[in-house]
Amino acid sequence: MKTLHSDPALPRATETEALLRFSALSQETRLRIVRLLVMAGQNGMPAGTIATQLGSSDSRLSFHLSHLEHAGLVHSRREGRSIIYSVVFPALAALSEFLIQDCCRGFEENVNEGCKSESCD
């Protein structure tokens, strides 16, 4: 079984990246954008559609999308007059890796029993 966080080819986020990404995800609108884009998958979604679905103003949404893009969590491409946003799955994966690796890997001798028995290996 190949899992999201155990793929050795998938680098864990650095502390700086992790900080930037956690910060980006710690805002309600931005977290919802990410969840919306995850559901939209590789097709992505135009900025205007996202704004409509979340009931946010265009300018506010643009700000949040820039924020997410700067954090490397979403990617944009132009299609006609629309700009299509989509989530960067490897970035989410690396962030998970950052948490999980610290939780369960490399510190096996120290890890608590709850984690060891319920969640690891």
Added chain:
Amino acid sequence: MKTLHSDPALPRATETEALLRFSALSQETRLRIVRLLVMAGQNGMPAGTIATQLGSSDSRLSFHLSHLEHAGLVHSRREGRSIIYSVVFPALAALSEFLIQDCCRGFEENVNEGCKSESCD
């Protein structure tokens, strides 16, 4: 193989919890506290030791520890005159679950190829 994010007994964090926890982790000192406590494992570490190791003032550290505890990411217990802090591994696990589940589970028909081929299953 039993993995951190695929254990059905391990509930995914709610959006509110996720927001609170992402927010807690998006601050340099707090992220370092969590990493330090992960390394300390179940034994945990006294507040004073954490402050010394991170070069932070006692009062500042106390504030950040309260913040992390309120977010459910760390737990405290008294031992003599020290208060020992330790990380709540299931909380980290649930947060990872929150990201990973949204990334790869429940939306298989939409998930992008990069995620599907590199990270899922």
Added chain:
DNA sequence: TCAACATTTCTTGAAATATTGAAATATAGC
């Protein structure tokens, strides 16, 4: 180039969060 549409940038003010240092609280040992 022009008109229409989509997105971004900028400004302002409000709200949340961080830092510092001093004072307060709690425990252990004498």
Added chain:
DNA sequence: GCTATATTTCAATATTTCAAGAAATGTTGA
């Protein structure tokens, strides 16, 4: 009870982040 140690709380200040709307920019298709 008294003192030393460990940690937390509090008040004042500084910093960061957020929201809203107007104006500016960029793109398409005629």
